[in-house]
Amino acid sequence: MLTKQELEDFWVEANKIYLDHISIDCVVFGFHEGQMKVLMLKSNNEDAWYLPGGFVMKQEPIETAANRILKVRTGIDEIFLKQFHVFGDPDRSKIHNEMYKDMLPPENNFFGRRFISIGYYALVDFFNVTPTPDAFSEICTWRDLNELPKFQLDHELIFRTALDTLRLQLNYQPIGYNLMPRQFTMPELQKLYETILDKKLDRRNFQRRMLGFGILNKLSQTRKGGAHKAPYLYSFDLENYQAALKEGLKSGW
Amino acid sequence: MLTKQELEDFWVEANKIYLDHISIDCVVFGFHEGQMKVLMLKSNNEDAWYLPGGFVMKQEPIETAANRILKVRTGIDEIFLKQFHVFGDPDRSKIHNEMYKDMLPPENNFFGRRFISIGYYALVDFFNVTPTPDAFSEICTWRDLNELPKFQLDHELIFRTALDTLRLQLNYQPIGYNLMPRQFTMPELQKLYETILDKKLDRRNFQRRMLGFGILNKLSQTRKGGAHKAPYLYSFDLENYQAALKEGLKSGW
DNA sequence: CTATTTGGTGTAATTGGTACACAATTGTAG
DNA sequence: CTACAATTGTGTACCAATTACACCAAATAG
Helix, strand or coil, X not given: CCCHHHHXXXXXXXXXXXXXXXXXXXXXXXXXXXXXXXXXXXXXCCCCEECCXXXXXXXXXXXXXXXXXXXXXXXXXXXXXXXXXXXXXXXXXXXXXXXXXXXXXXXXXXHHCCCEEEEEEEECCHHHCCCCCCCCEEEEEEEEXXXXXXXXXXXXXXXXXXXXXHHXXXXXXXXXXXXXXXXXXXXXXXXXXXXXXXXXXXXXXXXXXXXXXCCEEEEEEECCCCCCCCCEEEEECHHHHHHHHHHCCCCCC | CCCHHHHHHHHHHHHHHEEEEEEEEEEEEEEECCEEEEEEEEECCCCCEXXXXXXXXXXXXXXXXXXXXXXXXXXXXXXXXXEEEEECCCCCCHHHHHHHHCCCCHHHCHHHCCCEEEEEEEXXXXXXXXXXXXXXXXXXXXXXXXXXXXXCCCHHHHHHXXXXXXXXXXXXXXXXXXXXXCCEEHHHHHHHHHHHHCCCCCHHHHHHHHHHHCCEEEEEEECCCCCCXXXXXXXXXXXXXXXXXXXXCCCCC
16 A cells, blocks of 8 residues: 555656556466466555556557566566456456545546456566566565465456466467477476366377477477486477467367 | 537537546347348448447446447347457547547547547347447448448457457357347258358258257247248257356367 | 386277268249 | 259268377486
8 A cells, every 4th residue: 555645646647647547457477397377466565466567658559558567577578468358347446446545636546546457468488587566566476376365456356367268278379488488398388288277188198289289399309307218308380389379279160 | 520519519428427538349240131240330421330339437337338338229238248359559549539639629529539449249139129320320230241331440450350259259159049039940040150150061060069069959840931841940048058158168178 | 227207109999070962841833 | 733943851981189098218316
């Protein structure tokens, strides 16, 4: 929660440059040590966690806004971003509104208003991200999907919807280029799918299917390091990957 | 194009009740005589066609807004509506903005501003709809997908995106309850699919697949009227249909 | 050098999808 | 009332995709 002075300062700036009552919230997925992670922020002086978000500048395309917001939170550019839903319940930010209600007169209170939020989900390479808190947060960090904290506002719904969308997209979009390091093994890629889907997959069938998509290059090197046979390394065939992103993986009807 | 007086009147009202720079555009699909139709409006005194749309009231959920907008344009309530994309390019309504630019001072000009538009697509029963023009249009009518007029603004993009989304959804959602009359024959349902997909399907395989979904009731009556064997009538099993809407038709991974 | 662990690979069975043809019913034209 | 034209109802054989499943190979730890 901001002090009155902080709020006033923020508001003066915000009202000048941002569109009213429109926000963007991002669900940033990363993958590390076999765990699916989501980037979250913890409010100052409160045990309330929320998703990275921000506002749209008056003459800024919304895609650009989403990219800009994430650039500041993660340090990375050119993030894989996908719009997935708009959250437009007038009460969705009620708690927030109440909190700030009396701090400024209503017509001046950027936060006293309803916000319609455009949800984006992002897939990023865990190691490239430098989580950076914003003005309202003391912590910005990765949280494991298995041990999520309490969410502020409707951010749990936003997160859930993003995850459901991601799972659905897995059926007709290649995934992984943005979540895996440049080189990876088949078991590592399988672990990614298993983690997203929260479900075990068959090793052999997974491999066959993946190779069938034609978006992988098998490298001649292997990754040593465990007390077992060294798995081959793969990289994505970017050209085919992009094509598959456009065309989709299955034809359907 | 509105006169200055009309614009001023509209603005006074609009500014009081609607959220700024947020709009809703709807792609309403109907099906009639084996043709896919989309509901469109023609601007007063211009050969410019656009999609039914409107604005969000200050304390109104966006779903409700979309329903309200369509209720006025079609006369029907409880429409099957699905949010599919947000169009947020700052230049998307440029032509519109220019047109109205000099008619009112910028801070008062509801239409001089950028609009971020939330796209919904709707599936409706053609016969229940009473197309009704709005204040800016002289005609509101069904247009055939095969002979679409020139679109205003970015409404062609909105329409295209809706159609692509619908085609994709066909793969994992049942469809037809909102587009077909209460009772229909299998060939009629097939025609719907063929029209949406713009593609011929095999009669026997289509039937097997549809019946396999378990969302149809075969009725004992047949529909006579052609110089040929009378096809059986079917109706949707609403309970299973709703379940399929929720669960999806195919499991994927 | 042996045990343990995990990766690599192929095949058979099942399921699902596609292609395809003939008999039945209705209406119409003679 | 009969023959014909149009379209529906239905089943089967083939191919493709998915699933289930087991043995051998390589790396490390001891």
